[in-house]
Amino acid sequence: MIARLAHIVEALGGELIGDPSTPVARLATLAAADAQALSFAVGPKYREAMLASRAGVLVVPPVLQAEAVAQAAVVVASNPYLYFARLTQWWVARDRAAGPAPQVHPSAVVDPSARLGARVAVGPFAVIEANVEIGDDAVIGAHTVVEREAVVGAGTRLAPRVQLGARCRIGARGLVHSGAVIGADGFGFAPDGGAWVKIEQLGAVAIGDDVEVGANCTIDRGALDDTVIEDGVKLDNLIHIGHNVHIGAHTAMAGCAAVAGSARIGRGCTIGGDAKILGHLTLADGVHISACSVVTRSILQPGTYTGFFPIDDNATWEKNAASLRSLHKLRERVRALERIPHNKD
């Protein structure tokens, strides 16, 4: 669906230089854009790509304005990357508004005691159990199961094939991707003579507003208290959050990260892909964990922390790994050399 550039600027701001009626058929990267496409040069390092682009509309920062106007209609924005984010949202909202009106699909099984807000969409074969509460404009995807007494905030979208467990709650404007399981049992067992006795998990999961949960994530319910995900947290795919974890507001975690039970992560942290945080630890606000690092102790100072074995060609790695297995002995040998009188300073 073609938009006119004037409508975009009207909605999102920025200084328009060029024909307000310029058509925008799509958003595209600089390399892929054609005359009907709008594209972005988010900073000076994209200058070359911008000059080579055939985009009909360019969104650029002031520093690129002079060159951009020579080749396309231009929107000057102080932060083109943020502008890009907002424009993608505007674009999708427009497509949705043009789509079919929300409905509860006749195949869905909705318990009569569930309370659905205005304009709630429920997809085919969704299951909404007793005493569930769903806010206005929420979307429950096909095959999604919302168990008894769960709460879904206004405007939140559960993609198809999501699981929201009994008594779990998610706030407003959230997004949960397919395959995510919120509210499975935490992993708790008492040892008893060589076997394991299950501790039933009686808590739930409490998720704030504006939270995104990636595909096939698992967020376990607490043992007694709730597992808590604060406002604005963003989780990529295949992330595991153990029971009774607490994640502070606006923390973002990349794919395959995991947090073991009862860990407490601060606000505004970033956790790299595949990073792991062991149980019962505390991370302060503003801690950044590099990808593939393992957090084994609490980190109480903001900063960036890293720990993984550097990759190398296999032969070199084998030699270094073999040396590493006797590193403490090597240290002793160096100490012995240092102790020899004529080796002392």
Added chain:
Amino acid sequence: MIARLAHIVEALGGELIGDPSTPVARLATLAAADAQALSFAVGPKYREAMLASRAGVLVVPPVLQAEAVAQAAVVVASNPYLYFARLTQWWVARDRAAGPAPQVHPSAVVDPSARLGARVAVGPFAVIEANVEIGDDAVIGAHTVVEREAVVGAGTRLAPRVQLGARCRIGARGLVHSGAVIGADGFGFAPDGGAWVKIEQLGAVAIGDDVEVGANCTIDRGALDDTVIEDGVKLDNLIHIGHNVHIGAHTAMAGCAAVAGSARIGRGCTIGGDAKILGHLTLADGVHISACSVVTRSILQPGTYTGFFPIDDNATWEKNAASLRSLHKLRERVRALERIPHNKD
């Protein structure tokens, strides 16, 4: 639903000191408990928290009895943690007994050749294929698919959105969480001139009694023989078990662990979160692998084994990682120093 303390002690034992009619409305942590809550001080290190708790009932070991009775009704138990586990089970069983009677939801697709035991519950949109066998009191969740000739033991619960593949079997009293896929194809291909020729996986998955499988786990079917999970094994979320793996009884694996094809893990092992076990290896009984460690060789002696790069602030890590990449040369340099005659002892 409020319980009376006398009923709990009658069911689970322990020495009751206090009013048998004390009401218990909930189980709670010491910090969150109120006068209607029962809480646990599982050992002396919880003494301070116990003294600060407002719990109406405390379950404590004998060593804490004297102080506990001064502030609450008390159950003295030799192992309060195990008591706690058993009480959570009693609590949940009571809630379930008060719930609706099991039924086969009319929307479920159950093949006429499937044999369902007594009191089997089948959720909305579940699919039960030909010649499936389901034991008494089993629960098949909404949207769960039990493929042809699969077997579900008595009392086993498959949560919503579980996949139990053709000819796969799970024993009695098991629990499989949402999103788990049991019986997808193992990863087997024969190379053929730069491409891969699929080896169809003709085995199945055989799971014993009292096994728990976490959310979004994948347990692949064997190539020819079965993948085997013995009795009492507990798997946390997002665990991958390759084809033809054999896991011994009562072994527990934490979240995101993975076991590559044909590995054989003993009884009573614990595998930490994100630990990985490469293919075709053997682990003896009673082996404990620390979180995030990579097992690359068979381990035939019980004990605890570890291997991951310690985390540090990023600048320190960079320096150490750079040094590590030439560690074998550093070792040579130390050796050279040691060879200098006057450096010899």
Added chain:
Amino acid sequence: MIARLAHIVEALGGELIGDPSTPVARLATLAAADAQALSFAVGPKYREAMLASRAGVLVVPPVLQAEAVAQAAVVVASNPYLYFARLTQWWVARDRAAGPAPQVHPSAVVDPSARLGARVAVGPFAVIEANVEIGDDAVIGAHTVVEREAVVGAGTRLAPRVQLGARCRIGARGLVHSGAVIGADGFGFAPDGGAWVKIEQLGAVAIGDDVEVGANCTIDRGALDDTVIEDGVKLDNLIHIGHNVHIGAHTAMAGCAAVAGSARIGRGCTIGGDAKILGHLTLADGVHISACSVVTRSILQPGTYTGFFPIDDNATWEKNAASLRSLHKLRERVRALERIPHNKD
């Protein structure tokens, strides 16, 4: 269903030595085989196992022929492993041909605008949205959701509980296992004053022919351009592919591997289990990454690359890990020793 050996050799070739009417009731490992089973000795190292086997039929390379014929009917094949792969396919195809004819289950929700080829099977509760296109002989499993405008190639099988997102495409003869989510949003946000502004993901996922995607994998849609998986790629379970990744033809990735956004992997690579490739990197054709290794820089030369901490008993690891945390200082100390005049060569 029993096959006659003559039929197998007729279909798959190889030199038959023995009774063509020998019955084959099952394929089995050498150890598990009985007189009605066909088994494989793929090379000389299986000689002992072959001699101990009770298999009624043996598929062997020429070097084992003389000994094999003494104990069973034999098929001599130049590459028995490849023969085995092809025979498993023949075996499964025969079973399928004997099964029920493909049908669209009456409970499936198929949009009238969807175009289904000949002999397409659609399982119970599958959802096929508007303008979807499905090729001949494709299979859409129970509970699988194919969103609007998605394309499924001829002969491709989507197992039960698969998600194929809007506008995503998979080619011919593919196989996607249960729980896989193709086309969830890539993980893209613009920072804005401590919070994250979502970048809607407008691209799709484009998958070639002969691709296999394991259980509970996630392949995200691109931000603007598509995420691309070329022909013949094989992905094991629980693999995460970020947005705008490009994976070259016939590359295989083992379980729990992950590729962060915009990485570009060449053709014919193998990525070991749990290996991670960070974002925006390039891997040349023919690169082999060992299991559990972290790729943090582009790799432009074919070869094998490795990087993980070697496992050890916990006490030894603790000592080495402690030494490692001051390795750069140890290097300085060695340098200092080397600088002492009498320590120079």
